[in-house]
Amino acid sequence: xxxxxxxxxxxxxxxxxxxxxxxxxxxxxxxxxxxxxxxxxxxxxxxxxxxxxxxxxxxxxxxxxxxxxxxxxxxxxxxxxxxxxxxxxxxxxxxxxxxxxxxxxxxxxxxxxxxxxxxxxxxxxxxxxx
Amino acid sequence: xxxxxxxxxxxxxxxxxxxxxxxxxxxxxxxxxxxxxxxxxxxxxxxxxxxxxxxxxxxxxxxxxxxxxxxxxxxxxxxxxxxxxxxxxxxxxxxxxxxxxxxxxxxxxxxxxxxxxxxxxxxxxxxxxxxxxxxxxxxxxxxxxxxxxxxxxxxxxxxxxxxxxxxxxxxxxxxxxxxxxxxxxxxxxxxxxxxxxxxxxxxxxxxxxxxxxxxx
Numbered sequence: 001x002x003x004x005x006x007x008x009x010x011x012x013x014x015x016x017x018x019x020x021x022x023x024x025x026x027x028x029x030x031x032x033x034x035x036x037x038x039x040x041x042x043x044x045x046x047x048x049x050x051x052x053x054x055x056x057x058x059x060x061x062x063x064x065x066x067x068x069x070x071x072x073x074x075x076x077x078x079x080x081x082x083x084x085x086x087x088x089x090x091x092x093x094x095x096x097x098x099x100x101x102x103x104x105x106x107x108x109x110x111x112x113x114x115x116x117x118x119x120x121x122x123x124x125x126x127x128x129x130x
Numbered sequence: 131x132x133x134x135x136x137x138x139x140x141x142x143x144x145x146x147x148x149x150x151x152x153x154x155x156x157x158x159x160x161x162x163x164x165x166x167x168x169x170x171x172x173x174x175x176x177x178x179x180x181x182x183x184x185x186x187x188x189x190x191x192x193x194x195x196x197x198x199x200x201x202x203x204x205x206x207x208x209x210x211x212x213x214x215x216x217x218x219x220x221x222x223x224x225x226x227x228x229x230x231x232x233x234x235x236x237x238x239x240x241x242x243x244x245x246x247x248x249x250x251x252x253x254x255x256x257x258x259x260x261x262x263x264x265x266x267x268x269x270x271x272x273x274x275x276x277x278x279x280x281x282x283x284x285x286x287x288x289x290x291x292x293x294x295x296x297x298x299x300x301x302x303x304x305x306x307x308x309x310x311x312x313x314x315x316x317x318x319x320x321x322x323x324x325x326x327x328x329x330x331x332x333x334x335x336x337x338x339x340x341x342x343x344x345x346x
Contacts, residue, residue, distance in 0.1 A: 003342075004340070004342075007338075007340070014338070019338055020331055020336070021338045022338070022340070023341075024340070025341075025344075026341075027345055028291050029319055030250075030276075030283050030287050031276060031345040032319075032345070033322070034279065035345045037321070058338070058340065059321075059326075060320065060321040061318035061321075061326055062318055062319045062320070063294075063316070064287075064291040064319075065294035066183060066186075067299055067316060067317075068316035068317075068318060068328075068341075069341055070183045070304040071307055071314045071316055072307040072314065072341060073304065075182075075304070076182075077170055077182040077183060077186060078171065078172060078175050078179075078182070079170055080172045080175060082239070082269040083269040083273070084243060084344070085344055086344060087343050087344075088176070088341070089342055089343045090340070091340050092307065092313070092339045092341075093336065093337070094313045094332065094336065094339070096333065096335065098312055098313055098329075098332035098333045099312055100310070100313040101309065101310075103307070121338060125338055128336035
């Protein structure tokens, strides 16, 4: 969600590049809908998104058996962060020819990593848009 | 006739040998999950994930309900968790009471999370889901809030999840996405229930895909 919030901050730039954005959850449709429509996590804090109902402007996709997640090598199906985690949260960029042009596997070592991740994704999207 | 007697002889010898050495039964999917080289703990986050994915497919597609129900009482918390998950996805209403017991009394939060998830899939035992909202563990509280909403939806998510697992997965395709190569195609469902195929949008616009860890 934090990464989606960071992407949301760059929404104008993303739209200017004509990017189609997707977020994939290796979960059922209901949980995907919750992710898309409800700001459950950040609404509990005091940050800039605390009062916003939804942060996700990307199309949210339910990948309930984790098939797409496994193809892209991000499946984990592990206990982490006090819960079951289906995927390693990762970014991919596909260019206009359908070639995978960028992949990022963030480490989440610090909160600021989100910001730099999005900057790199935008850089990759700018190249992919050419 | 001679050949038939000879064949019978071989068969009998096979039975005798098996009786002496013991049947070499292949391990059940749940047994394989119990003995994973890299169990689903944080230390193995980046290790052994292909085995975990493949086994989850195998368990949900092939494990029998009787074994899964028995596994809710297994000594291994990961096996209990997986059994609870599978029973919810398989829509096994007969296991609702056992799942509710796990939600309320299993010592491991990871099991309570999977059990309350399963009750949401089954749309049963709402009082157990409500109680879990006050669980001592924040992860279970979160799962219970989601499960309570899940139990209210007017579509059958479990059936959709079962169909997705039934489609199977090829181990050699796992991790096949490579920078510089064509993006692997996949199908999914949008949050409002529409079918989606990546190839239907490829080659038109630049695309950003984010794979989220969980629903939060």
